[in-house]
Amino acid sequence: MGKWAIVYSSVTGNTKKIAEAMAEAVGEDCDLFRVQDAPEDVSGYDVVLLGYWLRLGAPDPLMLTYLPKVHGTRVCFFQTHGTAPTSEHAITSFARAGYRLGEGCEILGTFGCRGKIREEMLARRKNAAPDDPHGGEKSKERWRLASTHPDAGDEADAKAFIAAMRRKLAYKEKYLAARAAKQAALRQAHDRD
Numbered sequence: 001m002g003k004w005a006i007v008y009s010s011v012t013g014n015t016k017k018i019a020e021a022m023a024e025a026v027g028e029d030c031d032l033f034r035v036q037d038a039p040e041d042v043s044g045y046d047v048v049l050l051g052y053w054l055r056l057g058a059p060d061p062l063m064l065t066y067l068p069k070v071h072g073t074r075v076c077f078f079q080t081h082g083t084a085p086t087s088e089h090a091i092t093s094f095a096r097a098g099y100r101l102g103e104g105c106e107i108l109g110t111f112g113c114r115g116k117i118r119e120e121m122l123a124r125r126k127n128a129a130p131d132d133p134h135g136g137e138k139s140k141e142r143w144r145l146a147s148t149h150p151d152a153g154d155e156a157d158a159k160a161f162i163a164a165m166r167r168k169l170a171y172k173e174k175y176l177a178a179r180a181a182k183q184a185a186l187r188q189a190h191d192r193d
């Protein structure tokens with residue numbers, strides 16, 4: 001396994017917590033950067049994990065600015081958000097991250113979990129009208145569910161995600177090597193005929 005980089009953006013610490021759990025799972029072959037300190041060129045890394053928080057249903061502004069600089073490498077996205085990880089809102093955000101990436105990237109996998117929303121934001125949204133996307137009982141329930149995350153389960157899931165990405169890479173390399181060997185054998189047979 002080559003060198004991995006983790007670049008994350010975090011204001012209140014939720015995404016940072018997940019980034020650190022992932023870095024622990026990757027081990028010593030990992031460089032961990034805040035997006036503010038991340039290298040301009042990460043194409044030398046074997047895998048680059050890009051973590052951000054959701055704002056307006058998309059990666060946060062700092063990560064949106066960084067994504068186009070990432071090119072020619074394998075990428076995983078991870079995100080934290082107030083919404084449920086399986087919601088359309090969360091899943092669409094991965095697509096929004098993907099189309100901001102620079103050229104020649106391969107998206108290896110995605111991970112998302114809830115992250116508590118900071119108090120000032122909740123206070124501002126408390127009196128939102130029921131027809132506002134941040135108003136009504138459904139929003140309050142969403143905030144309640146997010147309020148304890150990321151928790152130990154999310155950190156364990158983040159570590160399991162790293163193990164899954166390693167397995168995926170290993171299967172892929174095995175498959176590509178087998179395919180290359182088959183093609184070489186076919187070419188040899190063709191040359192003999």
Ligand SMILES: Cc1cc2nc3c(=O)[nH]c(=O)nc-3n(C[C@H](O)[C@H](O)[C@H](O)COP(=O)(O)O)c2cc1C
Nearest residue numbers: 010011012013014015053054056057081082083115
């Ligand atoms: C200004 C602002 C906008 C947000 N917009 C969204 C959003 O569109 N969708 C969502 O699910 N969560 C949204 N959230 C919640 C954050 O994405 C969530 O709390 C995240 O875990 C914060 O990550 P951090 O602690 O790493 O900064 C928003 C939070 C703030 C403060």
